[in-house]
Amino acid sequence: MPHFIDVILPLPLDKRFTYEVTPxxxxxxxxxxxxxxxFGKSKIYTAVVAGKHKNAPQVYEAKPISQILDESPVVTKTQLELWRWIASYYMCAEGEVLKAALPGAFLLESENIVQLAPGFDQEEIELNDEEYLVTEALQRQSSLKIQExxxxxxxxxxxxxxxxxxxxxxxxLDREIYEQYTPKKVRFxxxxxxxxxxxxxxQLLDDLxxxxxxxxxxxxxxxLQAQSKKPLKVKTLTSKSGASSATIKSLIDKNILEEYYLEVDRVSFKEETARGEIRLSELQESVFQQIRENLKEQNVCLLHGITSSGKTEVYIKLIERVIAKGKQVLYLLPEIALTTQLIQRLRNYFGDQVLVFHSKYSVNERVEVYNHVLQNNPKARIVLGARSAVFLPFADLGLIITDEEHETTFKQFDPAPRYNARDTAVVLANFFKAKILLGSATPSLESYFNAKHHKYGLVELDRRYGNVLEPEIEIVDIKTKHKKKKMTGHFSDSLLQEITAALKEEEQVILFQNRRGFSPILECNTCGHSPQCxxxxxxxxxxxxxxxxRCHYCGYHxxxxxxxxxxxxxxxxxxxFGTEQIETELKALFPDYKIGRMDQDTTRGKYAYEKIITAFEQHELDILVGTQMLSKGLDFRNVKLVGIMNADNLLNFPDFRAHERSFQLMLQVAGRAGRTKKRGKVLIQSYNPHHQIVQQVSTNDYKGMYKDQIEERYNYKYPPFYRLIKFSIKSRDYSKTNESAAWLAKALTNVFRENVLGPEFPPVARIRNEYYKNxxxxxxxxxxxxKTKEVVNKVLTSFNAVPAFRSVRVVVNVDPM
Incomplete structure (x- = not known):
């Protein structure tokens, strides 16, 4: 009786493929x-086994597999369930989820290479005709691919x-193809x-x-041996003795020293752990108890705690309880920049039970973290990571914490799967019967709506830790300042006065401008032309x-x-103006002070975030200029003043979430000010100081903003009252984009009537020579x-069957942000 397996291939295929295996x-x-x-005519792929059975496929003949690559599974049953859910909910292929979920080193799509074994002697080995042909070919040519x-x-x-x-x-067989991961070895x-x-x-010393x-x-x-019994690295010995590597080599050649290699983790942290006891304030203690009560009744709890109210300490207490039971904890963060500060805090408390996982890690580092989690290693009790950490192979998850849950960076934009890590985490927690805590000072309307309607538990923390006062927020009307000639470059006189005062008191300043570069438009004053991409x-x-x-969309320059x-x-x-221009102006205005900049241009390297944040923490920088990276929950003790250079370019955006987002962003940036005893100050520069959102930020009125926005969402049929699916049609041909978008919109309108909007060109309608329509x-x-998704899939199948639309791509985005 033949045996079969179903596999998931790392390709955007709608279904699993069946292969034949021997008993x-x-x-x-x-x-x-x-x-x-x-797969296909000649390609060999790495696939993951997702099912075993004895039913031959009806439509095609099952091929045999080439080889088994693992001795034990690298993907858990829960991961396979999660992949299936993501593929069905976010309308993508399981193969696309597989590519996002596994570190690249696990998935190779190339042919094996065959080489003669070193010291091969044809006389000594008995070969049949086929084997002889292969070895003869290899004597003429150093290596052959399987195809050859x-x-x-x-x-x-x-x-x-x-x-x-x-x-x-x-x-x-050259295993390089399958095993890209190589353990890191150090010479001792x-x-x-x-x-x-x-x-x-x-005697030895005399001889030498x-x-x-x-x-x-x-x-x-x-x-060195007298000081410590630890194994001694060659590097340490050369640096301490001032000797060259040739000297060490001659000692090894003389059989005096012996060299050996040990495997070490690539991801290691140098801090000594100082397990300080965390003492919660009365307010934090009561919040901690409320969260525990809520999580008894419900699986999800939302913690709405204002900036600097001490949410992290509450998280640490919860983590402590969960890992005491031997379970794992996943701590999700929206931004790599944040991990730097949190690693210090968690490591000081939990020692080496904390692992970090994010996209700036190399392939090998990611494999290492993945393996630690898979083996349920004590090193992987707490995993701190950006959105892709939801794909790790957890064995026994007890708690997921999603910090700054309102952040749009939890949503993957490209490529598929276009999943939202916050929502996926809720499903993942369900599989493990684990609890999930969402935390934010400015929760997303959807989460707050769920909490208000008793779908989630809700706990509020409305005072700053240690009763520190919230910053004083002042709005500066730059329209009037321009008229009265009170602007120096992009700085109002009020902002300059405050910066000068803060610097005199040796305090630090953060300035926020949500645009990188020097200036977004270069314009000719004679004919009005500005260079376009x-x-x-x-x-x-x-x-x-x-x-x-430079073009910020395709990189053309x-x-x-x-x-x-x-x-x-x-x-x-x-x-x-962008962050670069503010930095230049500041250097001219405050030549005696150190000024730093934090945006995508300055944080390209793996440790770039760390360097800037550490320099600012240690007061090597006096003023830090940056984009929204600055708003993400960083904790600086010495910041007296925060300046928002221009609130208007956040508000005037063609998107139903623009007001909610700008409120969140401004309040989060404002929350970086005055986090210790001295009260901080925030200045918001705006041409429209009476705008409702700007006013609500100035009084920290989250509930007022929620009430207004939720009413608008209800009236205009947007989330959380309606779900959304966005279709982006793209093609290099302008008229094809128009025709296909019209066809698709008509097909959807036939079924869903007035609930279909568009087709519409987005604000930027052409990117990398492709035209877009939504x-x-x-x-x-x-x-x-x-059922809606079933109908959508049928419409998309008909769309893909139209020969004229072969060159058009439709990107489906469920719950777009």
Missing amino acids: EESEVIRLGMRVAVP VMQVLDKKSVLPVLNRLVAKKAVV VKLREEFSAEKAMH GRAPKQREVILTYFN PNCDVSLTYHSFSRQL IAMQQKCMACDSTDISTKG ILLKIPQKQSLG
């Missing part, structure tokens, strides 16, 4: 193991032949056993009398640091123009989400 293989194979399988072996033998199934050759030690040295006795040691450098190395070795419908942003005009490209006039000026589908609460 022996079937016994070894378990769900979640990786297998190499042939198939041509040599003129047959498809060459793996049995190769396996026999491997068993006879005639050839080696130790003194050979025979010199450990005192007599031999003195003529080689002073080598003698110095041995003396340093004894010194040739690939996208946007103007080029001027970056003074690199003296370039040209050198800064000295004259107008249209009329050759030299009278050109920049309009608008359609929005609204789903009322009473309408079944599952």
Whole structure:
């Protein structure tokens, strides 16, 4: 009776594929193991086993697998369930989820390479005809791909032949293809056993009398060994003794020192742990108890705690209780910038039970973290990570904390799966019967709505820790300031006075501008022309640091123009401003102070965030200018003043969430001020100081904002009252984009009537030479989400069957942000 397995391939396919396995293989194979399988004419892919059965596929003949890659599963049953849920809810393929969920080193899509084994001797090994042909070909050519072996033998199934050759030690298969992950090894040295006795040691030092450098190395070795019994790295020995690596090598050649290698973790932290007891204030203690009560009744609880109210301490207490029961904790953060500060705080408390996982880690580092979690290693009790951490192979999850749950960075935009980590975490917690805590000073309307309607528990923490006063928020009307000539560059006189006062008192200042670069528009004053990106419908942003005009959508860049490209006039000026320009102006206004900048341009490297944040924490910088990275829950003790350079470009945005977002962003930035005994100050510069949102920020009126916005959402049928699915139609051909979008909108309107909006061009309608058009589908609460998606899938299948639309792509985004 033939045996079969269903696998998930790392490709955007709608269903799993079935392969045939031998009864022996079937016994070894378990769900979640990786297998190499042939797919298509000649490709070999790494796939994950998702099912075992004895039913042959009806439509095609099942091929045999190429080889089994694991001895034990690398994917857990819960992960497979989660992938299936993500694929169905976010309307994408399981293969796309697989690619997002597994570190790249696990998924290789290339052919094996065959080489002759070192020291191969044809006379000594008995080979049959096929094996002889392969070895002969390899003597003429140093290596062959599997495809080439198939041509040599003129047959498809060459793996049995190769396996026999491997068993006879005639050839080696280059495992590089399958195992990209290599453990990190460090070179250590130790003194050979025979010199450990005192007599031999003195004799050795006498013998080395003529080689002073080598003698110095041995003396340093004894010194270091006396201080610590830890294994000694070659690096440490060379740096302490001042010797060269050649000196060490000659000691190894003389059989005095012996070298050896040990595997070490790539991700290690140097801080010593100081397990300080965390003492909760009365208010925090009562909140902690309320959360525990809420989580007894419900699985999800929302903690609405104002900025600097001490939410992290409450989280730590909850984590402590969960890991005491031997369970794992996932702590989700919206931004890598935040992990830096939190690692310190959690490590000071939990020591080396904390692991970190995010996209700035290398492939090998991610594999290491993945394996620790999979093996339920004590090192992986607490996993701190950005959104992709929800895909880790947890064994026994007890609690998920989603901090700053309102952040849009929890939503993946491209490529698929376009999942929201906050919502996925709720489902993941369900699989483990774990609890989930959402925390934010400015919760998203959806979460607050769920809490108000008793779907989630709700706990409020409305005073700052240690009864520190909330910052005083002042709005500056820059329209009037311009008229009265009281502006210096982009700074009002009030803001300059406050900065000067804060710096005099040796306090720090944060300035926020949500645009990077120097200035977003370069304009000719003679003819009005401004340089545009040739690939996208946007103007080029001027970056003074690199003296370039850059497109922030596709990365296109040209050198800064000295004259107008249209009329050759030299009278050109920049309009608008970004973080670079503020930094330049500040350097001119405050030449004696250190000024730093934190945006995408300055945080490209792996440790770039860390360097800037640490420099600011240690008061090496006096003023920090930055984009929204600054708003994400960072805790600086010495910030007296926060300045928001221009509130208007946040508010005037064509999006139903614009007001909610700008309220959250401004309040979060404001929350960085005055987090210790001295009261902080926040200045918001705006051309429209009487705008409702600006006023609500100035009085920290979250409930007022919620009431207004929820009313608008109800009237205009937006979330949380209606669900949304957004379709983005894109193609390089303008008329095709229009035709296909009209066709799709009509097909959807036939079923969903007035709940279809569009097609509509977005504000930036062309990116990387592709034209975009959007359609929005609204789903009322009473309408079944599952059935809606079934209908949508049928419409999309018909759409893809139209030959004229072959070159058009439709991107489906469920619950767009």
